Amino acid sequence: MKYTSLALAGIIIGGIAAILVLKFIMRCVEAKHAERARRREEEAVPVSPPASGTYSSVDVRVEMGSVDRFLDDILREKPARFTPENLREFTGDYAERLGAGGFGVVYRGRFPGGVQVAVKILHRTLDRRAEEQFMAEVATAGRTYHINLVRLYGFCFDATTKALVYEYLENGSLDRVLFDAAAAAALEFDTLHGIVVGTARGVRYLHEECQHRIIHYDIKPGNVLLAGDYAPKVADFGLAKLCSRDNTHLTMTGARGTPGYAAPELWLPLPVTHKCDVYSFGMLVFEILGRRRNLDTQRPAESQEWYPRWAWQRFDQGRFGEVMAASGIRSKDGEKAERMCKVALWCIQYQPEARPSMSSVVRMLEGEEQIARPVNPFAYMATMDAISSSSSGGGGVSTATSASASASGDSAQSTRHDICH
Numbered sequence: 001m002k003y004t005s006l007a008l009a010g011i012i013i014g015g016i017a018a019i020l021v022l023k024f025i026m027r028c029v030e031a032k033h034a035e036r037a038r039r040r041e042e043e044a045v046p047v048s049p050p051a052s053g054t055y056s057s058v059d060v061r062v063e064m065g066s067v068d069r070f071l072d073d074i075l076r077e078k079p080a081r082f083t084p085e086n087l088r089e090f091t092g093d094y095a096e097r098l099g100a101g102g103f104g105v106v107y108r109g110r111f112p113g114g115v116q117v118a119v120k121i122l123h124r125t126l127d128r129r130a131e132e133q134f135m136a137e138v139a140t141a142g143r144t145y146h147i148n149l150v151r152l153y154g155f156c157f158d159a160t161t162k163a164l165v166y167e168y169l170e171n172g173s174l175d176r177v178l179f180d181a182a183a184a185a186a187l188e189f190d191t192l193h194g195i196v197v198g199t200a201r202g203v204r205y206l207h208e209e210c211q212h213r214i215i216h217y218d219i220k221p222g223n224v225l226l227a228g229d230y231a232p233k234v235a236d237f238g239l240a241k242l243c244s245r246d247n248t249h250l251t252m253t254g255a256r257g258t259p260g261y262a263a264p265e266l267w268l269p270l271p272v273t274h275k276c277d278v279y280s281f282g283m284l285v286f287e288i289l290g291r292r293r294n295l296d297t298q299r300p301a302e303s304q305e306w307y308p309r310w311a312w313q314r315f316d317q318g319r320f321g322e323v324m325a326a327s328g329i330r331s332k333d334g335e336k337a338e339r340m341c342k343v344a345l346w347c348i349q350y351q352p353e354a355r356p357s358m359s360s361v362v363r364m365l366e367g368e369e370q371i372a373r374p375v376n377p378f379a380y381m382a383t384m385d386a387i388s389s390s391s392s393g394g395g396g397v398s399t400a401t402s403a404s405a406s407a408s409g410d411s412a413q414s415t416r417h418d419i420c421h
């Protein structure tokens with residue numbers, strides 16, 4: 001009897017203890033869930049535009065002295081907000097200028113912890129709509145991560161200073177390497193091929209893998225930055241809308257993009273899709289293949305021909321060896337080089353629908369997808385020339401001329417920059 005009641009008491013006490021332990025575990029799990037949800041919510045809060053031109057104190061502003069806070073933000077992959085004083089400190093009072101482009105001047109800097117940065121001070125005074133876009137772009141670019149995209153660490157939005165703070169890439173932009181004979185000659189073909197594939201992956205991510213498709217509108221060697229090991233990263237993908245390219249990027253024709261890389265639909269009144277980036281990517285591949293600008297007015301007159309068409313003619317006539325010889329490509333790299341040429345020819349097709357998707361481009365470059373024989377991407381020029389000369393009695397502007405004028409990166413680019421400034 002005594003033993004039975006002892007056993008009963010034991011069972012009851014054991015039961016109560018088990019219930020208490022269970023409850024404790026459930027509390028812990030609930031608390032963990034709540035903490036996770038709170039963190040997720042915090043991370044999902046967009047950097048929202050100001051309601052009345054001012055920002056509340058709960059945004060991600062970085063005051064001097066709260067360095068820990070912004071380093072935390074960076075660690076949590078949230079674009080940080082800097083003050084003009086922060087920027088001055090990072091850049092040592094703007095001591096080292098890295099370069100300048102259509103949007104502003106870029107300076108080298110360093111976070112207090114030692115991480116190197118590139119600070120782009122934007123030229124333009126932004127109106128209210130542009131201000132809102134600036135914030136939207138910060139929210140987009142600040143949350144778009146890919147190994148082949150330049151990382152945006154933060155921004156400054158102040159009455160006097162609008163700036164973007166990016167990760168710093170040791171080898172600068174591809175144009176500086178590619179169009180400098182000595183620097184380009186020092187690069188192995190495999191490195192160049194790696195740059196092509198990495199850039200394609202970056203654009204593929206913008207088009208097909210991030211939450212909202214991002215059209216870059218300005219793929220060109222100046223917007224491909226190179227890390228210390230020449231790994232490429234696409235830059236400025238958040239700026240397409242920010243600077244309202246309709247008005248600023250191209251001038252005389254009212255088109256967008258940069259001449260020489262901009263697809264025909266950007267300079268003709270045709271609908272524009274993400275395939276305009278595929279076209280620009282094709283032009284970039286030609287410049288990598290040729291290790292020269294597609295239209296290079298610095299060259300002797302006899303070799304000034306527009307490179308993409310010159311390469312097409314050689315390819316079409318089965319004389320691809322001449323393309324390889326012209327840029328010193330060795331026969332062991334012939335297969336990869338021909339693949340690059342075929343992909344580029346598909347990318348620059350006049351009809352956007354005829355251009356491949358970027359995922360297909362990546363697969364073709366990597367040899368995982370068969371590449372059909374490209375069709376002539378320049379056939380439209382002959383047709384349009386015939387139309388323009390018959391309607392103007394032979395005095396019309398040649399389409400071939402306007403296409404390669406559009407290809408003339410040098411002169412037209414400086415026009416664009418003048419206007420942007």
Ligand SMILES: Nc1ncnc2c1ncn2[C@@H]1O[C@H](COP(=O)(O)OP(=O)(O)OP(=O)(O)O)[C@@H](O)[C@H]1O
Nearest residue numbers: 098099100101102103106118167168169172173222
């Ligand atoms: N994150 C960076 N790391 C290292 N160098 C950079 C970085 N960003 C820009 N630069 C340097 O600054 C130069 C100017 O860049 P910027 O983006 O302003 O001009 P762009 O690319 O020539 O033209 P666009 O205005 O069309 O982008 C680049 O050519 C590059 O050399």
Ligand SMILES: [Mg+2]
Nearest residue numbers: 101222223236
């Ligand atoms: Mg740029």
